[in-house]
Each structure stands twice: as structure tokens, then as C-alpha cells.
Amino acid sequence: MNVVERALAPTPKWFRILRTVGIALATVGGTIIASPVALPVGLVSAAGYLVLGGSIISVVSQTAVKSEEEPEPVK
Numbered sequence: 001m002n003v004v005e006r007a008l009a010p011t012p013k014w015f016r017i018l019r020t021v022g023i024a025l026a027t028v029g030g031t032i033i034a035s036p037v038a039l040p041v042g043l044v045s046a047a048g049y050l051v052l053g054g055s056i057i058s059v060v061s062q063t064a065v066k067s068e069e070e071p072e073p074v075k
Contacts, residue, residue: 001065009065019061025054 001009011019029050032043 003063006063006065011062011064012066015061015064019058022054022057022059022061026051026058027054029054 029047029052032039032047033051
């Protein structure tokens with residue numbers, strides 16, 4: 001399965017929720033970074049981490065796919 005097929009495959013519900021949360025985190029972080037008001041350095045730095053974390057969560061969640069295969073039993 002290549003990357004395009006994986007991105008277009010059905011995503012499990014839990015990962016759709018995580019994807020939405022990740023997008024929200026990245027949006028909040030981007031809004032804080034782009035704020036026209038002078039903000040404390042710590043807040044802007046934390047916003048950068050929000051953007052990074054939200055982006056990673058969203059990308060990983062988007063590439064999770066629903067598997068139709070039965071899991072192998074643990075021996």
C-alpha cells in the first residue's frame with residue numbers, strides 16, 4: 001500500500017477524532033504565533049510546540065487505516 005492509497009483509505013473513528021484534535025491544536029498555536037500583539041516569549045515558544053505537536057498528530061492519524069484482516073492470536 002503506497003502513501004496515496006493509505007491516505008485515501010478509510011480511517012478508524014478514534015483516529016478521525018485525534019486528527020480533529022491535532023488540527024485544532026495546530027490552529028490555536030498558529031493563531032498565537034500570528035498574533036499582532038507582543039506576547040511573552042514563553043507563550044510564543046509554547047505555541048510553536050502546539051503547532052508541531054498538532055501537525056504530527058494530524059499526519060499520523062490521517063495515515064492510520066482500518067484493517068480488514070484478523071489479528072494473529074498471541075501465543
